[in-house]
Amino acid sequence: MKISVRNLEPTKVRLTITVDKDEFDPYLDAARKDIAKQVNVPGFRKGHVPGRIIDQRVGFASVAGEAVNSGVPELYSKALAQKELHAMAQPEIDVKEVPESAQDDTKLKFTAEVEVRPQIELPDIAGMEIEVAKPEVTDEDVTKRLDNLRQRFGTLISVDRPAKKGDFVSIDLDAVIDGESADSQQGVSYELGSETMLDGLDEALDGLSSGEETTFEGTLEAGEHEGEKAQIKVKVNSVKAEELPELDDDFAQQASEFETLEELKADVRKQCEQDAEGRQATDARDAFIAKLKEGLEIPVPKGIKESMIADQLKNAGKDAKSASKEEKAEAEETVEKELRDQIVLDTLADKLEVKVSQADVTNFLASIAQQYGMDPSAFINAIVQNGQLGSAVQEVGRSKGMLAGMRAVTFKDSDGKVLDLSQFLGEDESVAEEDESESVQAASAAAAVADELTQAAAAEGNE
Known part of the structure; x- marks a missing residue:
């Protein structure tokens, strides 16, 4: 096989790619069979x-067509390997x-x-040292987490004043296009400042x-x-403010297993410190x-960049x-960084001669299926049917390569x-347990399929 690039x-x-006769003949024979x-x-x-009878009965052109369809993909892959090229698209x-x-x-030529x-x-x-900022937990971090906990036990009370950020309002909406109502909703509950509508x-x-x-x-x-401009009429039916419980021992007993507020604060600080360690690991990555x-x-x-x-x-x-x-500029910057990170991690995986086993991929996809509440076998089958298995293998390789590389360097604060x-990088020759967000990020292709399947199941359920 002659290959020019x-x-x-x-x-x-x-x-x-020009294929010698003796290389193409096996594909012709397989097509005849x-x-x-x-x-x-x-x-x-x-x-x-x-x-020879098949050639006469169906025509050599049909035989050659079958041989080309089956042979070209394999010959193309061999050519990539021979020239040490790594395709990033079809x-x-x-x-x-x-x-x-x-x-x-x-000769067959394509x-x-x-x-x-x-x-x-x-x-x-080897011998590389990387500095990572030391994580700090402040009183403000503890207070913020306590406030989030208070919100879970908060109550809404009606107030007789203008609405402000953080208030909850009940509103009526009427969208008018060319003088006619195009859409309307009544009694919609909305948090002012959430920017979700x-x-x-x-x-x-x-x-x-x-x-x-x-x-x-x-x-x-x-x-x-959808997408059309409209005059939106909005009427406020009521304004409610969130009333949070006092931070005291009673609240600690209501919101946790602790008897005193000081015990609750100590536990919250410990949680903040654990989160800070996780953020430091992410910063190290x-x-x-x-x-x-x-x-x-x-x-x-x-x-690929334009598509992404x-x-x-x-x-x-x-x-x-x-x-x-x-x-557009923000999307371009995000995509370029993602692609460059992928290229670096793929190159690192090759350099470290990372091997991805079937068990690696199966376990990885099974963990993603679990996060989406799906049957692992059905999910893996969907990945294969959607042509995403190669992407999943590549993502696992990147993850293993990155973890192996990080284990080889020294991180200092x-x-x-x-x-x-x-605790974040795991042991040599194994994939460390990652937090949920990192797992989803690493399996973006798999997660996309999970989203599609979940939506399709929901749509069927609504029919």
């Missing part, structure tokens, strides 16, 4: 028809030449254009008292008139990746036309004290 972009190549199982030829048992295949008969000396991982030289991690609603409600109303212009975000990228020029594949930006905007309820320059991150 032409660089089209820093992260895109065109492979021209498959066809023989499907056709009836007088004088021969099904599946036992000689190849290739665009163009078959140029195919033999027209069994005696034709024409091209494949594909975005590939750029080659980068990572620094040697229409743009401009919080500003319109701020300062209104019970019984007052106003009108503002907004864009409808759902329903038949980010610092490790940043250290690997330090001083490197890492180009990103344009096609579009997905990012879509998830935010935007598209390329409706998104602002700031939103700002005082020069060596950090013990073993």
Whole structure:
């Protein structure tokens, strides 16, 4: 097999692959056998028809077509491996030449254009030291967590004053387009300042008292008139403020197993310290990746980047036309960082010769299924059927490579004290247990499938 590679972009190549006759013949023979199982030829048992008879009965072009369909993907993969290229997307295949008969000396020739991982030289991690800021727990952190706990036991009381941020209001909404009501809702409960409904609603409600109303212009975000501008009439029916319980021993007994407020505060501080250690481990991970990228020029594949930006905007309820320059710039920055991190971690996994076993992938996907409350077997089957298994394998490889790399370096806090991150990094040759957010991030492709399946199940249940 002859392979030539032409660089089209820093992260895109065109492979021209010419396959020798003796390499293509096995695919032709396999195609003939498959066809023989499907056709009836007088004088021969099904599946036992000689190849030359198959060529005559169905035509060599059909045989060659089957051979090309089955052979090109495998030959393409072999070409990538031979040239040490790592594809980051599906290739665009163009078959140029195919033999027209069994005696034709024409060689199979095809091209494949594909975005590939750029080659980068990572620094040697042996002996590498990385400083990570020392986590601190302040009285403010403890107070904030106690306030969150108080909110769980808070009550809403009606107030006779203008609404302000943090209040809960009951409102009636009426969206008017061209003088006609396009959508209306009554008795909607809304927390002022949460910004979870229409743009401009919080500003319109701020300062209104019970019984007052106003009108503002907004864009409808759902329903038949989604995306259209409308005059939104809003009326405040009631204003309620949240009343929190006093921080005392009675509250400690009501909200926890402790008898005194001091005991509760001590426990809350301990929880804050544990969270701080977790944040320090996350900071160590980010610092490790940043250290690997330090001083490197890492180009990103344009096609993948554009697709990911579009997905990012879509998830935010935007598209390329409706998104602002700031939103597009933010999405681009996020995507570029994600791609560069992936490229670095993939390269690291190769450098460390990380191996991903079937058990690694199965356990990983099973943990994601558990987080989504799904049957692991059904979820894994869905991953395979959706063509996401390769992505899951890659994500597990990145995770294992990152953890192995982090175990090989020394992390110190700002005082020069060596950090013990073993509870977060696990043991050598095993995947450490990650917190839920990191697991979901690492299995973004798998989680996306879980979301789709969950939504589909909900839709079926509503029918």
